[in-house]
Amino acid sequence: MDSLAPEVRAILVRPRIYLGDGIAIGPGKIDLLRAVGETHSISAAARSLGVPYKRAWLLIDSLNAGFGRPVVSTATGGKGGGGTSLTKLGEDLIAAYDALEKRLNAAAPPELEALHALADRRD
Template sequence: MGKSAPTGPRLRVVIEPDVAIGPGKADLLEAIRDTGSISAAGRKLGMSYRRAWLLVDELNQHLGAPVVEAQTGGAKGGGAALTPTGEEVLSRYRNMESACRLAIAADVTALRALIRRNQRQK
């Protein structure tokens, strides 16, 4: 049996017609910040390097400033890091997620109670 899906809201914000950020891109930015590498971030999320790179490139292109930049040097040949723009995008998205969770908490609790009540009636 596979992993169960997370409960609660899954926020996808369309900023402009061709510019959106959702849980996948936010998780990728977070993983790049934590691992210092696009390839390691992709592996951590079960995503190919190509897919991770395309998502980063999409954000870099649409936001008008890079969210991730390559770092050269080091024993392993460099890596990647979030730029200040990338840090701000991630921070603002996580703030929106938190606000969304708080805004709908009572309704989510009520829906869960409804499910439990209906299951007991079967």
């Protein structure tokens, strides 16, 4: 990405991937998973992204259903308190998405520059 001209660096490819009919992974879900990993809380992650808790839970639930296993692990309150953490699947999803995003952005400078040039034209 560093090979891009300074004005083009703000343009990034953030892909949405469809794995069959049941799984869609995109920047919103990945950002949510990343925030859950940082905050250890779905509600705190939702707040940090400006997303209603119900929407955050539905996004996570759609990933759980699509993969047939959980992307986060939740623990209810009690003496040590509750909390949420990413499962290995959740961590692997973030890593795979980040690798894909990095590769796409490394390969995309000519197309990104062409799109930027089109945006600059005010005919």
